[in-house]
Amino acid sequence: MAGQPAVISRVGIRTGLPKLIATDLDGTLVRSDETVSDFTHSVLDRVRAAGIPVVGATGRGPRLTELTRNDIRDADFLVMAGGGRVVDQRDVREPVVLRDARLSSADLTTALTLLEQAAEGALLVMVEASDAHDAPLWGDLDPHWKYDRIEQRTRPECLDRDVIKAFARAPHLDVDELLARAQRVIPASLASVTQAGLGYVEIAPPGVDKASGLAVVAAHLGVDPADVLVFGDMPNDLPMFRWAGWGRVAVTNAHPSVRAAADEITLRNDDDGVAVYLDRLLSH
Known part of the structure; x- marks a missing residue:
């Protein structure tokens, strides 16, 4: 699995690595049977070991924080509720809420x-x-x-x-x-x-989407959007596809609008497409 290439590439191979990586969960990182493979966890461990922070960017609300942490246990930050709740959890004993938006x-x-x-x-x-x-x-x-x-x-x-x-x-x-x-x-x-x-x-709430949530993380870390790589599958991922500049990668099973907005298309979520792409990236 680790040696498989991405399915479609619309951009040349870049030099260097992104400075921040964010991935959607359901339909992108999480498989149809609601599991995340050991292979995916191991690749995300390697991403962090390379000094690249990992962000779980999901529509799931904060009431599902524990489930989310289980699915992407390697995440340094969580962007939840589609951008409304942003958490710095690098110290899991004392996570810090960076954003908590409400719709009146x-x-x-x-x-x-x-x-x-x-x-x-x-x-x-x-x-x-x-x-x-x-x-x-x-x-x-x-x-x-x-x-x-x-x-x-x-x-x-x-x-x-x-x-x-x-x-x-x-x-x-x-x-x-x-x-x-x-x-x-x-x-x-x-x-x-x-x-x-x-x-x-x-x-x-107005102004709340995954891009604005990721922008909170990027500002907190001092990372330029041009250095951010994102993965997604559904229209709620489109704002971060428009915002991130290093790369926008859709899984094969993505909504047509997301596939059209992507620089590259990797394998399906059920084939660990995010991890396959990142494994290839780290191996260059």
Whole structure:
């Protein structure tokens, strides 16, 4: 496995190494059976041994921090909630929160009103209100949601406080169509909108995405975006693809928009594509 090349390369082989590496988790680093291989962990160990900090950049909220640390145990930093929570965990005994953004109840109410009008139909909505370990989402019970627990709450109960982010699904629309409508009607000054492959549009605080979360890490370390290498698979990875300058690598199973934005395409997540690429990079 370690000797396999990337599938597609649109850039020449660079000299030197990046100064910061960030990877998405689900669909990119994590395999379909929800595991991360020993090979991947060993390659990430080598990345850190080479003096390159590793960032886990995920849409998962802080309530899933322990799961995230297990999946990318080599990470020096975590960019969670799609950029809303940034943690320096180089000292795991005393992790430091560098960013903790919240979406105001007023802004979320307005965003959902605009989106429901644009969707021309009712939405199923859930909010991530708590960062407590394994806390449930609140909102509409939706059999389509298969990832973790939902605690049923009314829309007014969901909108009575600031939240980490919200999820919205229109049963009558494909998620990419709903996202396109959301991006047309929800101003960036009101909220950030994206989708992460879960079948839902995700609504985050304005200015919050993986790029802005990575920018917090880069500024903390004094690293230029031109020296950052990123890996991803879904539209919520596109902001960091636009931001990172050393390289943007998609896995083969990535969303078409991410494949189109990539400099290179590596193997699928189920074939340890991130680790295969990094192993090749470190071996040059």
